[in-house]
Amino acid sequence: MRYFLFCILYFFSTLFISAQIFDVEIIKDNPGDIDKRINLVILSEGYQASELTKFKTDAESLVNDMFSQSPFAEYSDYFNVHIIKVPSNESGADHPGTATDVTEPKTPVETKDTYFNATFDAFNYHRYLFYGIDYTDAAPAEAKIRSVLADNFPTYDQALILVNTNIYGGIGGEFPMASISSNEIAIHELGHSLFNLKDEYFLSDAVYYSEAINMTQETDPNLVKWKNWINENGISIYPYGATGVSATWYKPQDGDKCKMEKLDQPFCSVCKEGIIEKIHSLVSPIESYTPVSNTVSNPSFPIDFHLNLIKPIPNSLESSWTLNAVNFATNVDDVNILETDLNTGINNLTVVVTDNTTLLKVDNHETIHVYMVTWTIDNSSLGVKAIESDINNLKLIMYPNPANTIANFKIESERDARLKVDIISLDGKRVKTVPISNYITQQVDISNLSEGIYIVNFYANKVLVASKKLVKL
Ligand SMILES: [Zn+2]
Known part of the structure; x- marks a missing residue:
């Protein structure tokens, strides 16, 4: 028993010794659930304890610059930013003077004792500012970055390390680094790290x-x-x-x-579109909705159905409400259902939300993100017995476009759904109807269709979730 107790104490003592807890502050806050935002975390490097107030000011300046620019300005409400105040023993970053792309010493040769070992001249490029001179040298600092994040903000989506030097430098990668010589370096590096831009x-x-x-x-x-x-x-x-x-x-x-x-x-x-696509893949614009399952008992009419959306600025979200597969309302956050609106038995109310921003070429972009909430309303002659809700995120993919012989359709749905694609000619005739299995690319032979423009309608559980133009060559 005593040995057991010793083991427990030893376990906790190592836990407390190894965990490095630092001050964490939020500098860009959106009301609502933190898990429903992209969480950007900025770590300080080369700031002494006495300079951590300056670090906060530097980070705020970066955030102000970033969210004043498109497309971050439009999608500002999709992000939270936190800072982790990690103190270093000395200010600045190493400059060994070993780069081969410039005549060294380009800037004074110096060695600084900093927490994450930031150094210029990484990979022999003077302006590459990294947490090691090469990948082998960077391994211990990378382990430190991971443990600081795990101990202080494990639910981050993207971390960035801001280095307290006015000498121009930075680098992309999983944990991008940027000097404070220009906020633009950090924004460019985030383009690599979070949004996969080249x-x-x-x-x-x-x-x-x-x-x-x-x-x-x-x-x-x-x-x-x-x-x-x-x-x-x-x-x-x-x-x-x-x-x-x-x-x-x-x-x-x-x-x-x-x-x-x-x-x-x-x-x-093209880069803006790529950034917005990534934002959509990380965050649903439907932050919450009511009623949610099991919260409604004996509702009285009219019943209010509400969406709480994260709206781009200006708002480019479109919503389409369908009751029992019939269009009910568009571009509203609330609908009221009357007793006379419902059939006896099971009713389905669905809202589909898409982003129609002009920054995306949605009409014939290869992928459309669709977000939908479905309420199943069990209505008897004595009133509503139950309302169940479900949320589903879908990705609709169609290529090539224009197409000549084969068109490929793919639907990626988070929830099981009955999926279908209809191809409609401009005179309104349905020329093809194709059931689609979730996550499986369906090749459709369109060689017998005459040349021209067609409308492709995507359905999930009989609800029209998107229409795209298809050009047949
Ligand atoms: Zn570009």
């Missing part, structure tokens, strides 16, 4: 190229992933370089006009 400036052939939101080897303007943006806002297909590997890879914007190419520029339309 650089759009010239990249040497030694750099790893790959297909990404804003990087491709496709040169056909009808097939390129940003085809819907071609010739709009300067978007086209531009090579990274003139010769070698870099000449075989392409980007959507040129002439220093995207933040992924040059700081102090806005994100290009």
Whole structure:
């Protein structure tokens, strides 16, 4: 028993010794459930304990800059930002003077005792500011970053390390780092880390190229992933370089006009769209709804059904309410159901929410995010017996578009649902109806359809959840 007690005490003592608890403060707060936001966490590096107030000011300045820019300004309410105040023994970051891309020492050679070991000259590039000179050197600091996050803010979506130096530098990766020389560095690095964007400036052939939101080897303007943006806002297909590997890879914007190419520029339309798609994949615009299952007993008419939405600024959400597969209301957050609206027996009230922002080429974008709430209302001659609710997030994917012989449809639904796609000709005739299994790409032969425009209607449990235009060549 005593040995057992010793073991328990030893366990707790190691727990308390290893856990590093720091001050955590929220600097961008949205009312509502913290789990229903993208949680950005900023950690301090190279700030002494006496400088942590300055760290908070620096982080607030970054957040103000970030959320004054599109598309973060429009989707500001989808984010919370916390800071973790980690003190260092000394201020600043290491500069060993070992970079090979500049004539060193570009800035004074110095060594600083800092918590996460930030250093310039990482991977031999002077402006690469990282928590180690290479990946091997970075391993202990990376373990520290993970444990600080686990001990202080385990539910983060993205962490960023802000380094207390005015020398220009930063790097992307899982835990991006940025100096305070410019807030733009941090925003650019977040473009890499949280939104999977690539650089759009010239990249040497030694750099790893790959297909990404804003990087491709496709040169056909009808097939390129940003085809819907071609010739709009300067978007086209531009090579990274003139010769070698870099000449075989392409980007959507040129002439220093995207933040992924040059700081102090806005994100290009393709990068903005990629950021918003990621926001939608992380956060449902339906924060909550009422009534929820098992909270309603003996409701009296009219019954109020309410959505609590996280609205972009300006609001680009559209909502469509359906009662028993008949359109009931559009673009309202509340509906009232009267006794006369209901059939005897089971009734289904569904609301479908989509984001119709012009920053997304929704009409023929490859993927549409659809959010829906369904209430099952059990109505008897004596009144409503029960209301059950369910929420479902769906992704609708259709490609290629235009299509010639085969069109591919895929529905990814969080909940089991009966899924169906109807193809409708412009004169209103249903020319094909295709049942679709969840998560399975359905190839549909459209070679016998005549050329022209068709409307594709996506249904989940008999409710129309989206309509897309399909061009048949
Ligand atoms: Zn871009």
